[in-house]
Amino acid sequence: MIENQNKSSIIRMFHVHKDYGAKKALIDITLDISKNEFLFIRGPSGAGKTTLLKLLYLGETVSKGQVLIDGINLSRIPRKRIPLLRRKYGIIFQDYKLIATKTVFDNVAIVLEAMGKKRRFIEKKVRSVLRTVGMEERLHSLPPILSGGEQQRIAVARAIVGDPKIILADEPTGNLDEDSADIVLDLLKRFHTRGATVVIATHDKELIRKTSKPGGRVVHLKEGCLQKTTTSESGSDDSLL
C-alpha cells in the first residue's frame, strides 16, 4: 500500500506486475512520473511498453501492485468513475484508432460530447484544435481517405481537445514519414509546454534524440522488466528508480 504520494508525481506505479496467463508482460515495475514531465518509455517490441500504457488508462488491470493517477488508486476506482479518469488523458495510439464512419470533426468532437460540453463550445474548440494541427481544411473528410500522417494529426487533435493533464502516446510516429513525424512531435512538445505531462512509448532512438529536452528521462524496458533510466543527452545509467 502506498502511504504518501510524492507531491509532484502525477503517475505512480508501485511493484506492478501484469501477467497474461503464464506470460509475464510486466514484472515488478516501480515508476514515478512527475507533473509536466516529458518521459520516454523505450524498449524493443514485446518489451511491455503498450501494456504499461494500458495499465495507466485502465485498458488493462494490474495482476499485482498498485497504480496511482493524480492520487487515485486505480485498483479501487469504481467502474462508474473510469470514464472520468480517462478524461484526464489524451491517448494517441499507434494505429490511430479513429472512427472510420465519422468525419474528422466528429472524431475529435466525440471527446467533448462525452464530457457533455455545449454544441457551440464544441464547434469552436474542435475547429481551433484542428487549426493547430493543420487539419482544418479536412473537417468533413472521413479518416480512411487521409494519409497516415494526417490521421495521426487527427489522433493528436483528439488527444489534446479535452485539455487533458496527461498525454499517453504509443509509438506516435511509428507509421509516419519523417516530415509527418516532426509535425506530430512538435504538436506534443507544444502541448507539453502548456503544462501537460507527456509519456511516449517508442522503440525509436532517433525520435528520443530529436524530441527530448536536456535532462529528460528515458525509461528502458526489456522483457517486461524496467532495466534502467537514462537522461536524454547522456544516454548513461544515471538514475535508477
Next chain:
Amino acid sequence: MILYYKRAIKDILDNRFLNAVTIITIAISILIVSAFALFFVNVNDIMSHWKKGIRIMAYLKPGIPEEKISDIKVKIQGMNGVQDARFISKDEALMRLKKQMKRQSSLLEDLKENPLPDAFEIRMTTSSQSKDIIERLATRLESLPQIDEVEYGQRWLGRFTNIFNLLKLTGYAMGGLFFMAVVFIVSNTIRLVLYSRREEVTIMRLVGATDRFIKAPFYIEGLIQGALGGIIGLIALFVTFMFISFNMEQDLSFGFSTIRFLPPKVFCGIILCSMFVGWLGCYLSLKQFLK
C-alpha cells in the same frame, strides 16, 4: 438529449440494412399478433351481441292454475341475474309455432289438443350472461315445484364458450411466443450492429464516454425501431382488413354484428408494446456487449 436523438437517427441511417431487417421483423410479428387481437375483438363483439339474445325457457307442469302464474313470475323475477320473465301461454306458443312453420302450419290444424306447455321466457341481465351463471339460474328454476323443464341451449353455449376460451388461450400463447421471438431477433440484430461498431464503442470508452453516453442512442434506436415496426405492422393489418371487409358483406352470416378494426386504445397499446420490445432487445444485447 437532442444529441442522443441526432446520433440515434444518424446511426439508423448509417446502418440502414440491419435496421430495416429489425423493423420488418417487428412489423411482421406485430401484424400476426394484432391479427389475433383483431379476431378476438370481433369474436368478443359477436359473443356479447349474441349473449344479449340469450334467454332461458322454463316450461311449466301441466295444469297450473292461472292465479298461480303471477306468483311464479314474481319468484322468477326475484332471482339473481334475471332481467325480465315473460309468461307465454300454451296458446300463444302454438300461434308462434304456426307462424314459424309457415306453409307447414296446416299440419298443426288437425291437432285435437294443444301439446305445448305454458312457459316463461326469461331474459338475463348483461352481467349475468356467462355460462356458469346461466347454469346456476337454470338449476334454481328447476328446483321450483311448478317447473317441469328448463332449456337454454346448454350444449352449444358450452361448446361455443369452450372454443372461444381455447382460441383465447392460443392467442395468448402465440402472443407470448412472438414476443420472445421478436425480443430475441431484435437483440441479435442490435448485437450485429454493435459488433459492426465495436471499434467505435471501444474508442468511445477510451476517450472517456460513459456507458450512458454509449447506450442512450441505442435505446432510442430500439424505441424508434419498435415504433416504426409497430406502425408498419398495423398499417399492413389495416390494409388487409379493408381489403377483406370490402370483399365480403359487412353484415356477416352471423346476422347481428359488423366487423370493426382495432379500437384506438388497443392500437396505441400495440405500438407501446412494440416500442417496449425494441427497447428490451437493445437492453439485453447492450447488457451483454458492454459487460
